[in-house]
Amino acid sequence: MPLDLTTILAAHTRIRSHIHRTPVLTSASLDAANGGTLFFKCENFQKVGAFKARGATNAVFLLTPAEAAHGVATHSSGNHAAALARAARLRGIPAYIVMPSNSAKSKIRNVEAYGGRITFCEPTQQAREAACAKVIAETGAAMIHPFTDERVMAGQGTAVLELLEDAPALDLILCPVGGGGLLAGTAIAAKGVRPSIQVIAVEPSGAGDAAQSFQAGHIVPLDHAATIADGLRTTVGAPNFAIMQRHVDGVITVSEDSIVAAMRRIWETLKIVVEPSGAVPYAALLEKKLDVTGRRVGLILTGGNVDLDALPWVLK
């Protein structure tokens, strides 16, 4: 099935009753600070606390009965893990989850709460894939990859559909990029609905593979991720990169200090809890990396699962 506006619209119909329609927040003081009109799509209020509920639910409900019979499996640093566990429970099948050993405690608790069966592994891409292959060999579960799976990308693209309904005539979307699942769905959905819209990806410079890859014209693998944004510590996937090359207008990198400052600014001003990965798009505005004067800008706040015992401005 191709990833296009039609499959994303179908995904929205399929998952709508299982997810929240999250609000879009605005702030007069953040608009004044930036000179544009900002619309924050609050996926921190989504089921499981992150947009990942969308893609996982779409993928699980697209499985045939035969495919679903032995459950589903994945590897994930957290939010996709909880999302898949929840979607599997909704469908009544088991979920086998491989998680890196350095995953945030709150994210591990989330997976457990939804009944996911966790296997821990070393925090490398290779270890994750190896552990997941082993689990699948043992159980016969269907793999639901966190970002290269087109069913997942289609689900993630439903967030921007809602954003464009609630905040019409946007000029620009700022979207975080880690593996590129949200970015792929967002770019295709946004440009499908509104061809003139600009889609800019934002990532931590400490995990700057997407920017390097975009510039090089081929994937430059991340050999070491040094960022607080735990959702963005992965190399962009091959199908995601191909979509990015066709549909994304640019990639901006931001510093760790900016991410922490953006996160704090959002907490203090919007009075909401967002995780570091979700603050990455606003960090691009803090760094004045693009001019939004007079423009209508959508920012996707991807999630709100944070260890409240380990807030970055307290640790410093």
Add this chain to the structure above:
Amino acid sequence: MPLDLTTILAAHTRIRSHIHRTPVLTSASLDAANGGTLFFKCENFQKVGAFKARGATNAVFLLTPAEAAHGVATHSSGNHAAALARAARLRGIPAYIVMPSNSAKSKIRNVEAYGGRITFCEPTQQAREAACAKVIAETGAAMIHPFTDERVMAGQGTAVLELLEDAPALDLILCPVGGGGLLAGTAIAAKGVRPSIQVIAVEPSGAGDAAQSFQAGHIVPLDHAATIADGLRTTVGAPNFAIMQRHVDGVITVSEDSIVAAMRRIWETLKIVVEPSGAVPYAALLEKKLDVTGRRVGLILTGGNVDLDALPWVLK
């Protein structure tokens, strides 16, 4: 002007264009934990970060030109201060604000941001009143008391009007009580709209004057407030107490540990930033101080102005 449903409805019409219509949030997991259906009125998303924007705006816009000529004055631990400064700026008059020296930094910054002229005083009721009287003698400003002023109470009562529109047929409202401005407006508005509704006040046991007064049948002044809930460190006002005796069904006190646990639970589950005073109603549910099984319960989350450097679970 009497404080009744009519004056509260008029207040709503008067202030509507100057305030946010704040959302009402629900949570399947908090409902499951409590056995009832909970509706959180999110006044942390209100202008100035607290419900106080309602009362201050109503009071300032009710002043005659002669009354408004020399500005307004008040004493406040913070949220009313910012709210009055903002309302005065909207009307184009000065605001003179007396703040206790131990006010939260974020609240002091808020007042400054709205152009309020601050005088600091010792953190006692007497020192606040004396400093405020001095400012008024010097400037001729009109006093807008943070909670005994009926115009303020009427404004605060508009929050529950919106809550009852968005969450009809509530059985019970849980409302924090400090000076009793919100409580007075809430009780009169809620019982005016829905006579069968129960209104329960909640306060920290470390500032338990309202509960003691309610039981004694006369005001028992607070001689020492020992609570993290900085918005609730005042003795209930005389007119507020009179309204409480007629319209409030009970007062519950909660421990400091429960307030911190409730605050954290709200941050983690609802993904929103609420200040300790705003978490006090949910603390009553954590302590199982009342049975909400099968009931529809409204909780007023009064504000979200918190020093993010001094979170209580980090300090412990």
